[in-house]
Amino acid sequence: MKLYEYKTREEYVATQIERSRAKTQYCKVFFSDVIRYKQLLRVHLAAQHATRAVKPLGPILCLGVRSGAEVDLFRSVFFGPLLNFKWVRQLVVRWDTTTLGSHKTRLARILGLGNGSLRDGKVIGVEIAPEVNRPDIWIGSFDELPAEWAGKFRVLYSNSIDHAQDPERTVAEWKRVAAPGAYVILAFTPNQKSSAHDPIGGMGLEEWEQLWKAPVVFSNTSDNAVGYSEICFQL
Numbered sequence: 044m045k046l047y048e049y050k051t052r053e054e055y056v057a058t059q060i061e062r063s064r065a066k067t068q069y070c071k072v073f074f075s076d077v078i079r080y081k082q083l084l085r086v087h088l089a090a091q092h093a094t095r096a097v098k099p100l101g102p103i104l105c106l107g108v109r110s111g112a113e114v115d116l117f118r119s120v121f122f123g124p125l126l127n128f129k130w131v132r133q134l135v136v137r138w139d140t141t142t143l144g145s146h147k148t149r150l151a152r153i154l155g156l157g158n159g160s161l162r163d164g165k166v167i168g169v170e171i172a173p174e175v176n177r178p179d180i181w182i183g184s185f186d187e188l189p190a191e192w193a194g195k196f197r198v199l200y201s202n203s204i205d206h207a208q209d210p211e212r213t214v215a216e217w218k219r220v221a222a223p224g225a226y227v228i229l230a231f232t233p234n235q236k237s238s239a240h241d242p243i244g245g246m247g248l249e250e251w252e253q254l255w256k257a258p259v260v261f262s263n264t265s266d267n268a269v270g271y272s273e274i275c276f277q278l
Contacts, residue, residue, distance in 0.1 A: 045237040045244040063172040070112035070144035073268035077120040104196040106185040107203025108168035112144030115151035118166040123155045186213045192220040202230035230271040
């Protein structure tokens with residue numbers, strides 16, 4: 044692991060806000076990825092609870108969400124009734140061809156955002172840039188989450204963990220808000236260089252496994268729609 048050293052906490056926060064603002068319009072999460080996550084997690088849960096019905100996987104926490112498009116993706120895939128149909132899943136995967144967050148949000152709204160409103164608590168996002176104004180997105184740093192979230196979430200997702208200032212602190216904080224048996228899904232660029240924008244560098248599947256010290260549910264280096272590597276832990 045290679046870690047960029049900031050002079051102060053304030054420098055880190057300001058740098059990450061600036062970086063997030065510059066990338067607000069982009070969302071590198073695709074419907075094909077989230078559909079695959081749901082299928083893999085449900086298969087794993089079914090194997091663990093062979094004699095019992097599998098409860099819905101929620102609530103879900105997405106960390107580093109920028110405009111919030113990935114929150115809409117997770118809500119529509121995990122809780123939206125239309126995506127229970129195979130032909131709808133195939134259609135939306137065919138339509139989802141851009142990294143523009145606004146396009147993905149429109150698709151999610153067409154499909155239905157799931158049962159309930161944006162305030163239903165099924166999927167919550169975390170974003171450091173203060174301009175985002177949505178009732179389902181909490182504004183703040185993802186290594187300083189609300190105290191009342193302890194043990195709350197059954198699924199955590201992020202493709203922004205490489206933005207953490209202190210990886211051990213961040214992992215400990217995410218574990219704190221995870222429910223017993225929760226799944227943590229990370230998508231990341233393997234072995235990228237450390238920089239002020241992306242403080243954590245030199246990480247691959249083995250390095251993330253050593254840092255999290257949790258059982259691996261699945262991992263890959265080629266399945267993600269934008270070429271990220273992925274690893275999923277169960278806590």
